[in-house]
Amino acid sequence: MEYVELEVWKEARVLVNWVYRISKDFPKNEVYGLTLQIRRCAISVPSNIAEGCGRRTSANTIQFLHIARGSLYELETQLYIALDQEYLKEKDFEAFVKQILKFKKLINGFIKYYKNNN
16 A cells, blocks of 8 residues: 555644644744744655655654654643744644544554554
């Protein structure tokens, strides 16, 4: 199966698009700070899933899936910081945390599946 057909990769793209939508309203003085960092973390998630799927060994694939998961945790932390700085509304933050929780379950499930079947 190609990585573009994986639900986990598709959902990661949804997450990236959501990040771009919410971060466009961050203060302009954050363009090279928190905005850029949040976007990089978000982009890292589907990118590492794709790169992992392109690797030749299961161990390499799993390593990149773990990197994608790590980027997700980093993104979550940065969203807490954005909330603390009042760049995000509480309602948007809560919706995003729900998306992240859903995605954590997806990527953890995919890692477990990959470990057990390869």
